[in-house]
Amino acid sequence: MRGSVDDTQDHCAVEIAMEILGGRWKLAIVTKLLTGTHRFGELRRALPGVTQRMLTRQLRELEADGLIERTVYAEVPPKVEYALTETGRSLERVTELLDAWGRWYRDARPRRD
Numbered sequence: 001m002r003g004s005v006d007d008t009q010d011h012c013a014v015e016i017a018m019e020i021l022g023g024r025w026k027l028a029i030v031t032k033l034l035t036g037t038h039r040f041g042e043l044r045r046a047l048p049g050v051t052q053r054m055l056t057r058q059l060r061e062l063e064a065d066g067l068i069e070r071t072v073y074a075e076v077p078p079k080v081e082y083a084l085t086e087t088g089r090s091l092e093r094v095t096e097l098l099d100a101w102g103r104w105y106r107d108a109r110p111r112r113d
Helices: 013-021 026-033 040-046 052-064 092-108
Strands: 068-073 079-084
Touching: 013 026, 026 040, 026 052, 026 068, 026 079, 026 092, 040 052, 040 079, 052 068
Parallel strands: none
Antiparallel strands: 068 079
16 A cells, blocks of 8 residues: 655655656556546557556545546446546656656666676
């Protein structure tokens, strides 16, 4: 179970960011949602390594933290869409920088033989 942002020391804002964004899939979900609104199945296909249970958990946490909004449509079968909130959209530059760093690291790191 994750801790509370309110319990994080004021001197380390990186801990707050990691508390909200920590986890293997959260930034990948945010990155995908930066392209627009998506349904659960679309997100699952876009992230082939994630399990349904983990995707559900990560989406719930992102929603609870105010980064995404979940819209449920009253139809049969049920339709649910996920979209970023303004707070979630504020991560766009962060995801761009991390993407660039990840690409640089992949290409620049020493190779193990």
